[in-house]
Each structure stands twice: as C-alpha cells, then as structure tokens.
Amino acid sequence: MNDIFTARGSVLIAGVTTGGSTVDIAIDEEGVIAEIGKAARKAIDADIIIDGTDRIAVPGMVNTHTHAAMTLLRGYADDMPLQEWLTEKIWPLEAHLTGDDVYYGTKLACLEMIRSGTVAFNDMYFFMERAADAVDEMGLRAALAYGFIDLGSAEKREAEIRATEALVAHIKARGNPRIQAAVGPHSVYTVSPESLRWCADFAKEQEIGIHIHLAETEKEVDDCVAEYGRRPAVHLDECGCLTPRTVAAHCCWLDEAECRLLGARGSHASHNPVSNMKLAVNRAMPYHWLKSSGANVCLGTDGCASNNSLDLLEEMKFAALLQKFAWNSQTLLPAHEAIAMATSAGAQALGTGPGTLTVGAPADVVLLNARATCNTPLHNTDSNTVYACNGGAVMTVLCQGRILMHERVVPGEEEIIREAAAAAQALVERGRET
Amino acid sequence: MNDIFTARGSVLIAGVTTGGSTVDIAIDEEGVIAEIGKAARKAIDADIIIDGTDRIAVPGMVNTHTHAAMTLLRGYADDMPLQEWLTEKIWPLEAHLTGDDVYYGTKLACLEMIRSGTVAFNDMYFFMERAADAVDEMGLRAALAYGFIDLGSAEKREAEIRATEALVAHIKARGNPRIQAAVGPHSVYTVSPESLRWCADFAKEQEIGIHIHLAETEKEVDDCVAEYGRRPAVHLDECGCLTPRTVAAHCCWLDEAECRLLGARGSHASHNPVSNMKLAVNRAMPYHWLKSSGANVCLGTDGCASNNSLDLLEEMKFAALLQKFAWNSQTLLPAHEAIAMATSAGAQALGTGPGTLTVGAPADVVLLNARATCNTPLHNTDSNTVYACNGGAVMTVLCQGRILMHERVVPGEEEIIREAAAAAQALVERGRET
Numbered sequence: 001m002n003d004i005f006t007a008r009g010s011v012l013i014a015g016v017t018t019g020g021s022t023v024d025i026a027i028d029e030e031g032v033i034a035e036i037g038k039a040a041r042k043a044i045d046a047d048i049i050i051d052g053t054d055r056i057a058v059p060g061m062v063n064t065h066t067h068a069a070m071t072l073l074r075g076y077a078d079d080m081p082l083q084e085w086l087t088e089k090i091w092p093l094e095a096h097l098t099g100d101d102v103y104y105g106t107k108l109a110c111l112e113m114i115r116s117g118t119v120a121f122n123d124m125y126f127f128m129e130r131a132a133d134a135v136d137e138m139g140l141r142a143a144l145a146y147g148f149i150d151l152g153s154a155e156k157r158e159a160e161i162r163a164t165e166a167l168v169a170h171i172k173a174r175g176n177p178r179i180q181a182a183v184g185p186h187s188v189y190t191v192s193p194e195s196l197r198w199c200a201d202f203a204k205e206q207e208i209g210i211h212i213h214l215a216e217t218e219k220e221v222d223d224c225v226a227e228y229g230r231r232p233a234v235h236l237d238e239c240g241c242l243t244p245r246t247v248a249a250h251c252c253w254l255d256e257a258e259c260r261l262l263g264a265r266g267s268h269a270s271h272n273p274v275s276n277m278k279l280a281v282n283r284a285m286p287y288h289w290l291k292s293s294g295a296n297v298c299l300g301t302d303g304c305a306s307n308n309s310l311d312l313l314e315e316m317k318f319a320a321l322l323q324k325f326a327w328n329s330q331t332l333l334p335a336h337e338a339i340a341m342a343t344s345a346g347a348q349a350l351g352t353g354p355g356t357l358t359v360g361a362p363a364d365v366v367l368l369n370a371r372a373t374c375n376t377p378l379h380n381t382d383s384n385t386v387y388a389c390n391g392g393a394v395m396t397v398l399c400q401g402r403i404l405m406h407e408r409v410v411p412g413e414e415e416i417i418r419e420a421a422a423a424a425q426a427l428v429e430r431g432r433e434t
Numbered sequence: 435m436n437d438i439f440t441a442r443g444s445v446l447i448a449g450v451t452t453g454g455s456t457v458d459i460a461i462d463e464e465g466v467i468a469e470i471g472k473a474a475r476k477a478i479d480a481d482i483i484i485d486g487t488d489r490i491a492v493p494g495m496v497n498t499h500t501h502a503a504m505t506l507l508r509g510y511a512d513d514m515p516l517q518e519w520l521t522e523k524i525w526p527l528e529a530h531l532t533g534d535d536v537y538y539g540t541k542l543a544c545l546e547m548i549r550s551g552t553v554a555f556n557d558m559y560f561f562m563e564r565a566a567d568a569v570d571e572m573g574l575r576a577a578l579a580y581g582f583i584d585l586g587s588a589e590k591r592e593a594e595i596r597a598t599e600a601l602v603a604h605i606k607a608r609g610n611p612r613i614q615a616a617v618g619p620h621s622v623y624t625v626s627p628e629s630l631r632w633c634a635d636f637a638k639e640q641e642i643g644i645h646i647h648l649a650e651t652e653k654e655v656d657d658c659v660a661e662y663g664r665r666p667a668v669h670l671d672e673c674g675c676l677t678p679r680t681v682a683a684h685c686c687w688l689d690e691a692e693c694r695l696l697g698a699r700g701s702h703a704s705h706n707p708v709s710n711m712k713l714a715v716n717r718a719m720p721y722h723w724l725k726s727s728g729a730n731v732c733l734g735t736d737g738c739a740s741n742n743s744l745d746l747l748e749e750m751k752f753a754a755l756l757q758k759f760a761w762n763s764q765t766l767l768p769a770h771e772a773i774a775m776a777t778s779a780g781a782q783a784l785g786t787g788p789g790t791l792t793v794g795a796p797a798d799v800v801l802l803n804a805r806a807t808c809n810t811p812l813h814n815t816d817s818n819t820v821y822a823c824n825g826g827a828v829m830t831v832l833c834q835g836r837i838l839m840h841e842r843v844v845p846g847e848e849e850i851i852r853e854a855a856a857a858a859q860a861l862v863e864r865g866r867e868t
Contacts, residue, residue: 377858
C-alpha cells in the first residue's frame with residue numbers, strides 16, 4: 001500500500017464514473033490530466049493504476065477561508081455570546097500559541113481536509129512559516145496569509161508590514177509550486193485605511209492575492225459607515241483592496257450595490273454558512289445578488305473554533321440549505337451550483353487551475369464511494385454528493401497527480417492525531433498557568 | 435468477527451470513556467445495563483467483551499420522524515418548487531411503490547441509521563407490514579404507522595381505518611418488543627376532523643402513539659384557520675390528538691399559545707431542521723417557546739426525499755445552528771441540549787426507555803471513535819459530537835444489548851445496498867413506462 005504514496009510517475013484511474021459515464025483518466029508524470037476516455041490507456045504508460053470500479057470522480061475541493069491551526073481549539077469553547085467567547089476564551093488561549101502549535105494544528109487540518117476531499121485551502125493565521133512546513137509535508141495546496149491587524153496604531157502597523165513581507169519572502173524562497181503567499185488584512189474594523197492601502201500596493205507589487213473578512217456582522221457595517229461614511233465593500237474598494245485576486249470571506253451583510261461592486265472588480269466572495277449560523281450573524285450571504293453581479297462565489301469553512309469541522313461536503317449541504325431557507329426559495333443554490341462553488345469557483349479564486357476534470361488541468365481528483373449508503377440509489381450524483389454524503393464518502397484523493405489518500409488511508413495519520421492532541425493539551429495547560 | 439453479531443449473552447464494554455470518565459459497562463443477557471463502573475466486571479460473567487479503548491460511549495440515538503422507505507427516492511428530484519416536486523415527481527413515483535420496495539428501502543434506511551448511531555425510529559409510510567419485516571431483521575427499534583389520508587372522503591376514510599386497524603393488529607401479533615405500532619394521521623390538511631377523532635380514540639383504545647405532521651408551513655396554518663377557525667395545534671387538540679403519546683413533526687409555525695398547549699398536553703415536538711431548510715418553510719421551530727412550555731422537543735430527519743440523509747449526528751449540528759441563526763442567539767440550543775434531543779428526548783417520545791447510559795436502562799449504546807480527526811483534540815465531548823463529528827465517527831452500535839455494528843461492519847450490508855439499488859432502479863423504470 002505504501003508504494004503508491006511514495007511512488008512518482010504517471011497514473012491511470014481505470015473505469016471510473018464521472019459526469020454519468022464510465023471512463024479512464026490518464027495523468028502524466030507532471031501531475032496533469034493527459035487524457036480522459038478511450039484514448040487514456042494509450043496516452044500514458046502508467047506507473048500506477050487505480051481501480052475506479054464503484055468510484056465517482058469529482059474535482060478536488062477548495063476551501064477558500066480557513067484558520068487551519070485553530071483545529072487545536074476545536075470544541076474548546078462553544079455556545080457562548082460572541083464577545084465573551086473571543087475575549088474570555090479564544091484570544092487568551094491564542095496568546096499562548098507557538099510556531100510548533102501552528103505546525104501541529106495545520107497538519108491536523110490538512111489531514112482532516114484530505115480525508116474529506118479538499119486539495120487546496122486559503123489560510124490566514126500566525127506563524128505561517130510553520131503552516132507552510134505542514135502543507136509542504138502533507139502534499140496539498142495552500143495560499144498562506146499572515147493575519148494583518150494594526151488597530152490604527154502606527155507602531156503595530158510597521159510590525160505587521162515586516163511580518164507580511166517576511167512571510168511572502170519566505171514562501172517565495174521555498175519555491176514550492178503548491179504553496180503561494182497572500183496578503184491578509186484581517187478586516188475593515190481591525191486594519192487602518194493606511195494599512196489597507198499598503199496591503200493593496202504590496203499584493204499588486206508581489207502579484208499575490210488578498211484574503212480578508214468582509215461584512216460578517218451588521219455591527220461591522222454600522223461601525224464602518226459611522227467611521228468612514230461608507231459601507232465596508234466601498235471602503236475596501238477605496239483602499240484598493242477589491243481586486244481580481246481578492247477573496248472576501250463571509251459577505252453576509254453586503255447590500256445590492258456592494259454585490260455589484262464585487263462583481264465589477266472581479267473579486268471572489270467566500271460563503272461560510274456554518275460559521276455564520278453558529279455565530280448567529282443574522283443574515284445569510286446574498287448569493288442571488290452576488291451571482292447576478294458576476295462575482296465569483298466560492299465556499300469556505302472558517303476555522304475550527306467556529307464550525308467546528310473542515311468538511312466541505314458538509315459545508316455544501318449547509319450552503320445549499322441556508323440559501324434556500326434564509327432567502328425563502330426552494331430552488332436557490334441547487335446541487336450542481338454548490339459543487340461548482342466548492343470546486344471550480346474555489347480554484348478560480350486561488351488561481352490553482354480550472355477546478356474541473358478536463359484535459360490539461362492539474363490532476364486534483366477525488367474518488368467518492370459509489371457503493372456507500374449515501375450514494376444508494378444513484379439517481380443523481382450531484383444531489384447525492386451535496387445532500388446525502390459527507391466527507392466519509394471520500395475514498396481516494398490526488399493533488400497534482402500525487403496520491404494523498406487511498407481507500408481512506410493517509411500515511412502517518414495516527415502520528416498526526418497524537419501530536420496534535422498533545423499540542424492542544426499543552427496549550428490549554430499553558431493557558432491555565434497564567 | 436461474525437460471532438459477535440450472532441452470539442447471544444451478556445456483554446462487557448471494557449475501559450470506555452463516558453461523561454468524562456473511563457468505565458466498564460456491563461450488559462446482562464436481557465440486554466439491560468446491569469452495572470457501570472468498577473463493579474461492572476463482577477456484575478456479569480461476560481460472554482462478549484468489547485474493547486472500549488479510544489471509544490466514547492453515548493446513548494443510541496432516536497429518529498422521531500421518518501419515512502424510511504423513501505431512501506429509494508434519494509436524489510430522485512431536488513431543488514424544485516414544492517408543489518411541482520410533489521405532483522410531478524414524488525407522488526407519481528410513489529404510485530408505483532410495492533411492498534417489496536418498502537421492504538428494501540426500509541432495510542437500506544435501517545443500515546444507514548445503524549451506521550450513523552441510530553437505534554430507534556418513528557416511521558410513517560405505506561406497506562408497513564413489510565417495513566416491520568425489515569426492522570425485525572435489522573435489529574433496531576421502530577414505531578410504525580400507516581400514513582392515514584382521507585382528504586375528507588367518507589369512502590377513503592373507511593379504507594384508511596381498515597388499513598390502520600390491520601397494521602396495528604399485525605404489529606401486535608408479531609410480538610416483537612422492539613417493534614410497536616402507532617396511528618399515523620398525516621396532517622390537519624389531509625385528514626378530516628372525523629378521522630382525527632377516530633385516530634385519537636383508536637390510539638387511546640390500543641394504548642399506542644400518534645404520529646402526525648404539524649404546522650410545517652404557513653399555508654397549513656392559514657388554511658386551517660380559514661376552514662376550522664382555529665390554528666392547527668388547537669384543532670388537533672379539539673380532535674383529541676394532542677396526547678402524551680403524540681409525536682408532532684416539524685412544528686415550524688406554532689405560535690406561543692400553541693407551544694404552551696403542546697406543553698400542557700405533554701406532547702412531543704420533533705424538530706426536522708434539514709427538511710425545513712431544504713423545503714424553505716421560512717420559519718424555524720420556536721424551540722425556546724416549546725422548551726419553556728415544557729413540551730418534549732426531540733429530533734428527526736424526515737424522509738430521504740427531503741433531507742437526503744438519515745444521519746442524526748449531522749441533524750444535531752443543523753438543529754443547533756439553525757436555532758441560533760433563525761432566532762438570532764449565539765447561545766440557543768447548546769451542544770448538550772442537542773444531544774439530549776437526539777437521545778433521551780427521542781426515547782421519551784417513543785417510550786423506549788430513558789435514553790441514557792444508566793443502570794436498568796436498555797443497552798442501546800453507541801461507541802464513537804475518540805481518535806477520529808473530529809474528536810481531536812478532545813476538549814469537550816459534547817461539542818465535538820454535535821459540531822465536529824458526523825455518522826462516520828460511529829464505530830459500534832448495540833440495541834438492547836445486541837451488536838448491530840462493530841468497527842463499522844454491519845453483517846450483510848453489501849447485499850442490502852445491492853438490493854435497494856436494484857429496487858430503486860426498477861421503480862423508476864416502472865414510473866417511466868406509464
């Protein structure tokens with residue numbers, strides 16, 4: 001079994017179901033889909049053959065808003081008022097976080113994502129060099145941003161600029177094509193206009209993305225209007241932060257004009273339905289306005305303190321159902337659109353390829369179990385994927401043609417779980433001592 | 435491996451975590467919890483020993499609103515306007531259903547429920563004698579009701595009365611203590627007041643439960659007020675149908691007075707958040723009113739045409755999050771209350787015991803994987819169970835001390851999946867021919 005995890009070379013996925021047909025998929029030595037269909041067997045001399053019997057192939061999923069290392073805080077504090085939760089539980093514990101914690105927490109997050117079919121994620125947190133170590137080892141893709149927060153202080157601003165520059169230089173020096181840097185201004189309420197402008201300029205100069213929280217709560221909108229005389233998306237745009245490489249998370253409280261603005265700028269809106277429901281933000285992202293504006297709507301889980309899972313199959317169900325419920329429409333966000341949010345829209349947001357199973361695309365491939373109860377009967381693959389299955393239906397995961405999980409085995413998973421559990425325990429104990 | 439599925443006798447679950455401690459659980463030959471703790475090993479001479487290392491024991495879950503055989507329609511039609519979905523898709527296909535279909539569909543449902551930790555369900559559908567065959571074989575508990583619909587027709591009413599009487603006689607004649615009969619008047623908009631009164635009298639005479647849909651949509655409320663001059667719960671009460679053995683599903687549109695009425699009658703309200711969101715009913719069950727009224731609020735999935743899963747771990751997360759979102763409270767329905775909804779409240783609704791892991795209770799026990807990513811770290815078992823885990827974390831399931839699943843193996847599962855898939859395929863083909 002271990003061979004296929006360490007072996008390098010071309011891969012043939014033989015006799016797999018996709019888009020309603022049974023096909024072969026050929027993946028070349030560079031990890032690119034070389035051929036799909038009858039010609040696939042002849043297109044490559046396969047080093048590795050994966051049996052696709054009873055398997056449904058779908059594109060690998062992309063999680064466009066995470067704080068991966070917060071897996072260590074999973075279940076540490078829930079069911080509390082937001083402000084009390086942040087100030088009495090989350091922030092005090094985060095003050096004790098070390099680089100090692102971020103490494104172990106991000107490895108656990110990568111394991112969880114692989115096991116539920118995610119191949120790429122857009123992460124914002126601290127000690128991101130150590131997050132990069134984890135991503136490097138685990139074999140998936142990530143855009144990594146340092147969470148930039150200046151709270152209007154010029155001194156803090158300089159420190160955040162240095163930290164951002166250092167991370168970007170570090171990531172570029174690694175030269176790992178799976179790992180890219182992004183600039184991570186936290187939000188309009190934690191970052192000054194001066195810093196937002198610096199972030200915009202620096203992202204442009206470095207040709208990298210911007211990852212930001214936007215319009216998560218009504219208070220954010222009210223405060224922004226009170227302080228700057230304009231709504232958050234307009235404010236971001238004035239500071240140059242709404243770009244075709246910007247991923248804005250949450251977007252719950254955007255008004256129709258702000259949705260049009262995101263569409264006009266070609267920006268990406270990351271829908272985080274579980275986090276928004278759990279934290280009771282009182283409004284669901286206006287998907288219908290964003291869709292008609294042409295903005296690219298993708299999907300994200302947020303961190304494990306406010307979800308508490310990284311399973312995008314589950315998140316698709318929450319998205320499809322929350323949109324229907326909150327906007328009172330039985331037909332809003334149908335299954336195939338939810339799948340596109342989690343795959344092609346996510347890949348577009350991070351610039352990691354088309355996010356489809358097509359010739360020339362990176363071989364980011366997930367094989368689902370067609371014989372699971374959730375896929376029985378198989379009237380409609382999309383419906384089953386979104387409404388019936390969860391990450392447990394994922395059997396095999398490839399990223400750039402490399403096998404990260406096969407038949408639900410991920411190399412080293414027991415050690416990752418043991419180390420993350422120990423790191424979390426030690427973190428809580430350090431928190432108690434102070 | 436097969437031994438433990440067929441063996442009869444006493445069971446010791448050794449060294450399992452529950453309520454924060456590591457204990458032994460002794461189960462006697464009648465399938466009752468004989469002892470928990472240090473004395474457990476001496477309490478019985480165990481025929482079967484289950485290793486509880488890295489396992490968390492929780493009570494078996496109870497699904498209080500299902501149409502189990504609708505697994506065969508999973509994914510057959512989704513993302514459609516409700517009326518079109520019912521009249522053009524669901525009802526025409528249901529017209530072709532046979533008793534065999536109900537048998538195979540219910541077996542698939544039982545398999546899915548066992549695999550996600552459910553040990554008992556409250557079912558309403560047709561050909562329920564065949565559903566009883568399935569439940570009998572699969573080893574879990576069920577309350578089975580024939581869906582009584584007269585649409586105001588006296589002729590139809592007589593037929594429904596005969597069908598109800600026949601099912602109740604059949605279930606009683608089986609003498610299987612795991613299977614009970616219930617009376618299933620479908621709703622106030624499909625059953626005449628005369629028939630509701632007959633159902634109430636018959637349930638009382640037979641000492642069995644009542645299973646009904648209540649206040650699912652605003653239209654149901656408006657139509658009921660227009661026709662009978664009173665809201666649905668008041669109308670049900672006038673017809674004698676609100677009793678301590680009544681399970682009312684949905685309850686989305688109850689007003690505060692109706693919630694108090696359910697509380698006063700000691701009735702049970704089954705919350706079905708996924709179905710309500712998917713069908714965009716535009717209001718979440720007023721859990722806070724029901725709770726303060728003293729009504730017993732339990733949990734249900736509804737059928738697979740409107741969910742499309744039977745996973746109560748997933749349903750708990752939807753319930754805890756929908757309540758927070760819809761009623762704008764970060765603290766409403768915390769994790770431990772969601773677990774009680776799915777366990778003790780469900781058991782109370784069906785009268786199957788306390789639904790807790792306590793001495794003298796039926797040994798309906800679920801063992802969760804403490805080493806799964808969703809349980810790493812393990813700061814808070816309840817939070818992880820509700821917010822992070824899904825049915826995939828369930829490793830072992832016992833019902834009345836009998837082992838239905840162990841280490842995720844259910845005897846005969848491949849055959850059940852194959853037969854259900856074939857039945858669903860044949861059903862759709864019969865539908866096409868007409």
